[in-house]
Amino acid sequence: MMQTPLLLTQMIERAEKYFPKKEIVSRTESGIERFTYKEWGERTRRLASALNTLGVKEGDKVGTLAWNHHRHLEAYFAIPCSGAVLHTINIRLSPQHISYIINHAEDKVLLVDPDLVPLLEKIKDSIPNVEAFIVMTSGPLPETSLDCVYHYEDLLKKGDPAYSFRTDLDENAPAGMCYTSATTGNPKGVIYSHRGIVLHAMALGLADTTAVSERDVALPVVPMFHVNAWGLPFASVWFGTKQVLPGPYFTPAILASLMEEEKVTITAGVPTIWLGLLNEMEKNSYDLSSLRSVLCGGSAAPRGMIKAFEEKFGIPFMHAYGMTETSPLAVIAASKSYHDDLSSDEKLDIKAKQGILVPGLEMKIIGKDGEVAWDGKEMGELALRGPWIASEYYQDERSQDAFRDGWLYTGDVVTIDEEGYIKIVDRTKDLIKSGGEWISSVDLENALMAHEDIFEAAVVAVPHAEWQERPVACVVLKEGSEGKVTKEGIVEFLKPQFAKWWIPDDIIFMEEIPKTSVGKFLKRTLRDQVQEKTAQS
Numbered sequence: 001m002m003q004t005p006l007l008l009t010q011m012i013e014r015a016e017k018y019f020p021k022k023e024i025v026s027r028t029e030s031g032i033e034r035f036t037y038k039e040w041g042e043r044t045r046r047l048a049s050a051l052n053t054l055g056v057k058e059g060d061k062v063g064t065l066a067w068n069h070h071r072h073l074e075a076y077f078a079i080p081c082s083g084a085v086l087h088t089i090n091i092r093l094s095p096q097h098i099s100y101i102i103n104h105a106e107d108k109v110l111l112v113d114p115d116l117v118p119l120l121e122k123i124k125d126s127i128p129n130v131e132a133f134i135v136m137t138s139g140p141l142p143e144t145s146l147d148c149v150y151h152y153e154d155l156l157k158k159g160d161p162a163y164s165f166r167t168d169l170d171e172n173a174p175a176g177m178c179y180t181s182a183t184t185g186n187p188k189g190v191i192y193s194h195r196g197i198v199l200h201a202m203a204l205g206l207a208d209t210t211a212v213s214e215r216d217v218a219l220p221v222v223p224m225f226h227v228n229a230w231g232l233p234f235a236s237v238w239f240g241t242k243q244v245l246p247g248p249y250f251t252p253a254i255l256a257s258l259m260e261e262e263k264v265t266i267t268a269g270v271p272t273i274w275l276g277l278l279n280e281m282e283k284n285s286y287d288l289s290s291l292r293s294v295l296c297g298g299s300a301a302p303r304g305m306i307k308a309f310e311e312k313f314g315i316p317f318m319h320a321y322g323m324t325e326t327s328p329l330a331v332i333a334a335s336k337s338y339h340d341d342l343s344s345d346e347k348l349d350i351k352a353k354q355g356i357l358v359p360g361l362e363m364k365i366i367g368k369d370g371e372v373a374w375d376g377k378e379m380g381e382l383a384l385r386g387p388w389i390a391s392e393y394y395q396d397e398r399s400q401d402a403f404r405d406g407w408l409y410t411g412d413v414v415t416i417d418e419e420g421y422i423k424i425v426d427r428t429k430d431l432i433k434s435g436g437e438w439i440s441s442v443d444l445e446n447a448l449m450a451h452e453d454i455f456e457a458a459v460v461a462v463p464h465a466e467w468q469e470r471p472v473a474c475v476v477l478k479e480g481s482e483g484k485v486t487k488e489g490i491v492e493f494l495k496p497q498f499a500k501w502w503i504p505d506d507i508i509f510m511e512e513i514p515k516t517s518v519g520k521f522l523k524r525t526l527r528d529q530v531q532e533k534t535a536q537s
């Protein structure tokens with residue numbers, strides 16, 4: 001067979017050639033803006049040429065600090081298709097971590113949204129190697145103390161709309177990079193090659209995964225600074241899919257209206273987003289009948305939430321699993337043809353698991369005595385390998401902990417059933433060990449979130465003199481449920497579902513559960529808060 005390289009250049013050129021009329025809808029600070037792929041392609045070429053003029057060369061890193069919008073999508077292609085490396089920066093990290101990753105990646109130029117300029121001003125003295133800042137706005141440049149600041153649209157005006165994207169790159173060359181938070185210390189960088197991104201996008205198009213196609217209207221709620229918005233923008237451009245980018249500071253109501261107005265068919269985000277949308281749909285009515293798939297990953301999707309989407313609102317829900325290191329799609333809860341005859345409860349059981357391995361990847365699950373049995377019970381750590389799985393952390397000594405013998409050890413503890421469906425039991429570090437036995441915080445959380453008065457629940461371990469660790473549940477009640485439920489009531493609700501020793505020692509009512517920058521439960525902070533509370537009482 002021919003050894004032709006897999007490059008992002010082919011994706012954008014295909015969109016320009018075959019789908020010039022298809023639309024990109026972008027919600028920006030100036031309202032809804034619309035571009036065809038033809039217009040967007042030209043703008044992307046202009047940006048690539050402007051970056052070249054600013055001195056960006058092959059292999060240079062260009063950072064983005066931005067929400068989901070058309071300019072960010074332009075950067076997604078202009079940077080790698082001119083041979084440079086797209087470094088998407090998580091805007092919700094601490095200023096120290098942002099400055100660490102800008103320096104560690106050696107970003108030469110930064111593209112930044114106007115509202116995020118103050119964030120860079122705070123750290124400007126600690127990032128001396130950045131040569132230019134480009135503010136992504138159509139309005140006036142904000143007043144700023146940053147030096148070497150350019151206006152995005154002015155640069156585009158001067159750029160070349162016929163710029164030739166690079167077709168001579170090595171498919172294994174870096175195209176993108178993203179940092180993931182570490183349990184301790186600084187974030188760790190993951191490099192995505194052109195080849196990895198293209199093959200991952202191909203996987204998103206498979207009928208038995210997310211089946212992204214030209215007929216879809218895709219709305220990635222997951223931020224473009226979080227694992228490339230799960231690869232949706234890349235797949236959508238390649239396949240000519242209409243894209244709806246929700247921009248900054250959206251609310252559940254804004255999302256629901258966008259979905260209704262633009263007839264969105266596929267959307268992706270973490271469970272917190274979908275809990276918010278459910279809440280909104282319960283309060284106000286929207287026609288979301290165009291939705292064929294609500295893709296959910298990043299943390300476990302509670303069974304009760306899946307049930308509400310599917311049975312109350314008739315919206316198909318798709319649970320998936322992955323991580324920054326896996327591009328991210330690795331496992332997806334697609335049912336098999338012979339599952340069609342199962343009861344709705346049994347189908348829900350399948351949907352609530354993370355799913356089966358995506359074609360193209362390999363996995364093993366290592367338990368206490370080697371690979372675990374496919375019995376849905378024995379727990380082990382999931383290890384993965386494949387063409388879109390990272391092989392190391394970028395210039396980081398911590399690589400050797402996770403990457404061993406050609407495998408990525410995910411740090412996720414799972415079980416696998418007879419049919420090959422994986423269930424994430426916990427992160428290795430979040431499992432609760434009580435009297436030498438493991439308790440899954442995820443299972444308890446799922447059960448709690450199925451309670452009609454509970455909005456969110458997170459379970460953490462607290463140290464215990466006799467049992468080493470015991471579970472404590474932190475619970476946020478739904479609006480209007482305050483005073484309706486007691487700790488004892490919740491314990492009674494859990495009792496029939498779990499062994500006695502799994503029942504949390506305490507239930508703490510909270511206003512809010514602390515979350516990570518991408519909306520997952522921040523277990524570290526929660527553990528500290530709970531330990532403080534238990535020490536006080």
Ligand code: AMP
Pocket residue numbers: 180181227296297298299300301319320321322323324325328354410411412424426427518
């Ligand atoms: P990140 O690299 O920030 O995307 O985080 C990846 C981690 O999120 C994984 O290692 C899992 O611990 C967790 N995760 C991702 N998807 C799921 C899921 N569907 N269910 C449970 N945990 C998940």
